[in-house]
Amino acid sequence: MHAHDHSLCPVYDSIELLQEKWVLHIIRALLGAPHGFNELARAVGGVNTTTLAARLDRLEREGIVSKTIESTMPPRTRYELTDAGVALQGVIEAIDAWAREHMRRCQADAVATAAPEPTVASH
Amino acid sequence: MHAHDHSLCPVYDSIELLQEKWVLHIIRALLGAPHGFNELARAVGGVNTTTLAARLDRLEREGIVSKTIESTMPPRTRYELTDAGVALQGVIEAIDAWAREHMRRCQADAVATAAPEPTVASH
DNA sequence: GGTGAGCGCTTGAGATTGTCAAGCGGTCTA
């Protein structure tokens, strides 16, 4: 692996973390509410369980997500954001704002003005 | 591949775009100033030229980066952010803010928090 | 005037990362 000079810059490291595939999607989903494993997979939409497991593992080690086993049998787990995780709301909101402004793509904005909530994930 | 319901959500699409490896790094570098190709590679630190070329190509097609050929011989090109690209500053700033706050990593700050073990809820 | 370093990329081969399908043991709903 490369050990470039940038690696002591926290911003660089954060980007490194956040750009892993599905990470931002996962955080966005979790900002809405805690989720179980398969439930989260569905909320995110398109991840396969292998990758999801790997991401959650990393995010937990990084202190962004916390995992609570509510019961082993029947299996029930809860993934939710830690304080550090919730703090990423600012990032998601910034993306959200940019998207609405510059990402018209296929749609004229469909659902505008429904929620008094500040922008976070809704399906 | 997947034609999920999510794919008409601009936020989902934006995340898809921004999480491609090196994209955020590239934008961050370009927020500082326009760059030539190799110069940009150095500023980003760690990208290889193959990937960088692919990213710039995509970002240009998405209208985030603009490429200006200043001279073909000697070769000199300038990559810079479009208005839509500059608008991503908010995203980078949000990441920046989060990083400073929650990305201790190398710092002797790792006291409380950071619980690797899944906490088991009993009720 | 010849050497070397720089420019903006591209190529083909290899390493890394992400995906798919299937499945384990179990419980809960019908």
Place this chain on the structure above:
DNA sequence: TAGACCGCTTGACAATCTCAAGCGCTCACC
């Protein structure tokens, strides 16, 4: 008693990213 769902894991495969090298060319230097 059948089926759907739970939280994952495995092993085989595909997509993505990386490496080293190099093309044609110009410039700064000795």
